Amino acid sequence: MSDAARRPIEPPVAEPPLQRLRARLHPESGAGGFSAIDGTVIFYTRIAALLRPETTVLDLGAGRGRAHVDDPVSFRRSLMDLRGRCAKVIGADPDPAVLANPSLDEAVVMPTPETVPLPDACVDLILADHVLEHVADPAAFAAECARLLRPGGWLCARTPNRWGLVATASRAIPARLHAAVLARAQPHRRAEDVFPTCYRLNTRRALARAFPERAWSHHVHGWNSEPAYAGRSALAWRAMQGLQALLPPAMDATLHVFLRRL
Numbered sequence: 001m002s003d004a005a006r007r008p009i010e011p012p013v014a015e016p017p018l019q020r021l022r023a024r025l026h027p028e029s030g031a032g033g034f035s036a037i038d039g040t041v042i043f044y045t046r047i048a049a050l051l052r053p054e055t056t057v058l059d060l061g062a063g064r065g066r067a068h069v070d071d072p073v074s075f076r077r078s079l080m081d082l083r084g085r086c087a088k089v090i091g092a093d094p095d096p097a098v099l100a101n102p103s104l105d106e107a108v109v110m111p112t113p114e115t116v117p118l119p120d121a122c123v124d125l126i127l128a129d130h131v132l133e134h135v136a137d138p139a140a141f142a143a144e145c146a147r148l149l150r151p152g153g154w155l156c157a158r159t160p161n162r163w164g165l166v167a168t169a170s171r172a173i174p175a176r177l178h179a180a181v182l183a184r185a186q187p188h189r190r191a192e193d194v195f196p197t198c199y200r201l202n203t204r205r206a207l208a209r210a211f212p213e214r215a216w217s218h219h220v221h222g223w224n225s226e227p228a229y230a231g232r233s234a235l236a237w238r239a240m241q242g243l244q245a246l247l248p249p250a251m252d253a254t255l256h257v258f259l260r261r262l
Helices: 017-025 039-050 066-070 074-080 096-100 138-148 165-172 175-185 204-210 234-246
Strands: 056-060 088-093 106-109 123-129 149-160 216-223 254-261
Touching: 017 234, 039 074, 039 123, 039 149, 039 216, 039 254, 066 074, 088 096, 096 106, 123 138, 138 149, 138 204, 149 165, 165 234, 204 216, 204 254
Parallel strands: 056 088, 056 123, 088 106, 123 149
Antiparallel strands: 149 254, 216 254
């Protein structure tokens, strides 16, 4: 009898409740762990299409990087980890925790939320995943992106649409209660990953003002992924998805922002 035959069979790892709910409502997620409307897969697949071996990436607002490591779906983890598919991944964040981010080749601490201590025209792609909703000074943020990007470079951002259901509800909740509400709606999310929101740079109009078309080529589209903020209730998920399907595109839950510096 071979050693492999003698080895006890390990029990399967239990899926997290959110994964089980996703599998129930989106059967296709049983093949690979993600649904056909998975926003992370859609967003990072488009970023992958923009990467070249010589590309230098700046992950702006990289933080601790735990989303990359903690994601239970290996395919999503591989999509979000850009290392090895480009020349370098630099992370920048005002929080010194970025220095321990495991998904970066290099990390820098930002002295202010609008200042990145890197030279002019040093990167080819800026990634800002769930960052724009926290930007307090859109003009300063846009100017810093323009300074850092080489001509032809891309700003790739994902942000809640200000006019979407989730963002509208979030603005109606006092800031002091955000962490408590998120703890109920998304119990897997850590308190240290909840930050104040401004909602000054997450509409198409705000993007057009901050990044004028004379200097930037705009490729922005809305997206409705699984309603993770609906918690673990199948009924709530179905209700949110049904309501979202009835709303106009201007109220899509998320904006996927791709801006090219001319």
